Structures are given as structure tokens and as C-alpha cells.
Amino acid sequence: AIGGVCYQAFYQRVLSTATDAQAKITCYAAAVFCPILGIPSILIGAVAASTNWNQTSYGSPSPYEEGKAGMILPIALQHLCPFYVSLLGMGALAAAVMSSVDSALLSAASQLGRNIFKNIIYKGASEKLIVMAVKVSVVLCGTAGAGLAMMTSSVHLFWVISSDVLYCMMAPQVICVFYLSRWVNYLGACFGFLVAILLRILIGEPVIGLPDLMPLPWDKIQDDGTRYRLFPFRTAILLITLGTIFLVSRLAECLFEKRKLGSEDETDATCQEMKPMNKEQTNTSSD
Incomplete structure (x- = not known):
């Protein structure tokens, strides 16, 4: 349902729309069409997983056994398709990339x-x-x-990590801009961004050598000492960031209003002291 909310292209297209209404319609359309557009990728992966690679020009071992699962699309185009289909597919893939x-x-x-x-x-x-x-x-x-x-041996790794970061840090900002703009401000956005960065760093990312410093519920320690995460921490960071943005924005707004009201009360008191006395007060003072 979240569509392509974790990719940079999503933010670029949404933020380039002329109005907020168009941006919201784009979000709703993406939530419907992105899962549909993902079906071909699932089919290609299913075909590759069920293929007997010994009977193809690729041979054995399979791409998965060689750690090339992230490159399965060009491999499938090259070894499982006719030459003209492979040529057109590679050209389309290169153009898209x-x-x-x-x-x-x-x-x-x-x-x-x-x-x-x-x-x-x-x-x-x-x-x-x-x-x-x-x-x-x-x-x-x-x-x-x-x-x-x-x-690195896999550019796909950076694609996944960047999507992870954007989902945790940028998705809450975009949600607040389009759906909570009346209740949030830039102070809340800044605090929320810092909280998201801090939490994501503490949770760690083994594939890039970032140590996992924060334990989470349902963690499993494998035999080699690595921690396997079962808790949906990315979505948790998103929700925590949303709450931080909202709470800090409301707190900042309350403090600003209180300070503003305090300044107005001081101004009214000063004006009251400087206010000329009325006729009765003037007569009393003269007496």
C-alpha cells in the first residue's frame, strides 16, 4: 500500500506537482499501481527460481548459489530468452537505469x-x-x-540501503507536508529528522559494517554472533519520527503562543500604567 514511498523518484515526482491535490492523487495512484507493476518482477524471480540452469547456457551452479540473485533480471534475459528479446530487454533496462x-x-x-x-x-x-x-x-x-x-560487488545493495534510509527519514516528512501541514512546523521536522538518523544508526546495518548497538524485541542471535532482526524497526522508526515531528511542533507552537501572549500582557500592563487618569482620578489627586 505504501507504493514507491521509499524511493527518491517518488519524492521528486510528488514534490514537482503544481498543487497539493495533484500530489495526493499521485500518492493514491502509486499505492494502487505500484503493487500491480511489481507483478512482472515476481514472475521473473519465480521463473528463475524454478529453472534448471544446467539445461541453459548459464550452467551450474545457479545464480542464487553464486550470490547473484540481485542480477537475476539481466541473467534471465540473456540465458532464458531469444536473442532479439534479450537485446530489446537489455536496451530497455539500460535506458531505465x-x-x-x-x-x-x-x-x-x-x-x-x-x-x-x-x-x-x-x-x-x-x-x-x-x-x-x-x-x-x-x-x-x-x-x-x-x-x-x-x-562493492552489488550496486543493488546501495539501492536497498538508500530505500531503507529514505523510508525511515523522508517518508515521515512527506506525510507531514501533505497531510499534517496545519499541525507541524520546521522545528518539528528538524527534530524528527535527527531522531530518525539517530535510531537508524543505533540499530545498525551489518551489510555496510555499521554495528547494531540497540537491541530490539524478537531479536535472534545466530551461531556466528550476528543479530537477526524480526521486529519491523523501519516502520517503527517511521511512526516514532511522525510522533516526534507532531509533538515537537505542538510544543514549539505552545511555547511561541505563550511567549507571544506574555509579551502582549506585558505590553497591556505598560500601556495601563502609562494611560492618562480619568476626570475623577484627576480631581482626587488634586484634592
Whole structure:
């Protein structure tokens, strides 16, 4: 039901809509169509799992036994399909990947160039200087991405981890923007983001060497000492972040209103002291 809420492309499309109503309709449509669009992937995985790879050009052992489950789509296209289907499939796959890559690259570069450089580092930057900063950000982000891809045997791993992070940290922000905007503010958003980062770091991620420091219910310790998580901690972080954003926003709003009312009371008291006396008071004072 959450659709593609944990992917960067979702936020990019939703936040680029003209109105809040269009963004909400996009969310509802994604919740319906994303599971449907995921059916072909399930079918490809089921076919690959039931294939006797000894009877194909791939041979034995199977891709799963070789740890190549994350590459099953190109392997299936190459070894289980006719040549023309494989050619068209590879071309479509490359086009889809490049579309997502350049979209993410330009998005990250524009955020660094405008949101950080223009709004934080140098607010008086000209448009020409901002464009230059975006170009430099493209080079830096591309270099960092290429370096990360060369450090691991599976780019799919980074895709999963980035989805994990976005689901825990960004999904609550987007939900608040579109559905709770009347009750939240930027202070709550900042606190919620920090809480989400802290919790995700404490829970850890073994695949990237991040130690698991926070025990959770239903944890199982395997024979090699690694911790196997059964608790749905990602959804728990999302809910905790939502609660943090709401509570901090309400607290900040109450403190602001209290301070504002206090200032108004002080102003009224000062005005009352400075207020001219009425006729009867003036006569009493004269007497």
C-alpha cells in the first residue's frame, strides 16, 4: 500500500506537482499501481527460481548459489530468452537505469547547488555562480557514486540501503507536508529528522559494517554472533519520527503562543500604567 514511498523518484515526482491535490492523487495512484507493476518482477524471480540452469547456457551452479540473485533480471534475459528479446530487454533496462541515474544525479547536484550553496553558504550568489556550483556538484556526486560502485560487488545493495534510509527519514516528512501541514512546523521536522538518523544508526546495518548497538524485541542471535532482526524497526522508526515531528511542533507552537501572549500582557500592563487618569482620578489627586 505504501507504493514507491521509499524511493527518491517518488519524492521528486510528488514534490514537482503544481498543487497539493495533484500530489495526493499521485500518492493514491502509486499505492494502487505500484503493487500491480511489481507483478512482472515476481514472475521473473519465480521463473528463475524454478529453472534448471544446467539445461541453459548459464550452467551450474545457479545464480542464487553464486550470490547473484540481485542480477537475476539481466541473467534471465540473456540465458532464458531469444536473442532479439534479450537485446530489446537489455536496451530497455539500460535506458531505465540511466534515466534513474541521471535523475538522481541532477537532483542531488541541484540540492547541493541551490539548497545548500545558495540558501546557506552564499545567499547573495548570482545565477551564473549557482549554475557553476551545480556543475561542480554533478562532478562530485558522479565521482562519489562511481567510487561507491567500485567498492562493492552489488550496486543493488546501495539501492536497498538508500530505500531503507529514505523510508525511515523522508517518508515521515512527506506525510507531514501533505497531510499534517496545519499541525507541524520546521522545528518539528528538524527534530524528527535527527531522531530518525539517530535510531537508524543505533540499530545498525551489518551489510555496510555499521554495528547494531540497540537491541530490539524478537531479536535472534545466530551461531556466528550476528543479530537477526524480526521486529519491523523501519516502520517503527517511521511512526516514532511522525510522533516526534507532531509533538515537537505542538510544543514549539505552545511555547511561541505563550511567549507571544506574555509579551502582549506585558505590553497591556505598560500601556495601563502609562494611560492618562480619568476626570475623577484627576480631581482626587488634586484634592
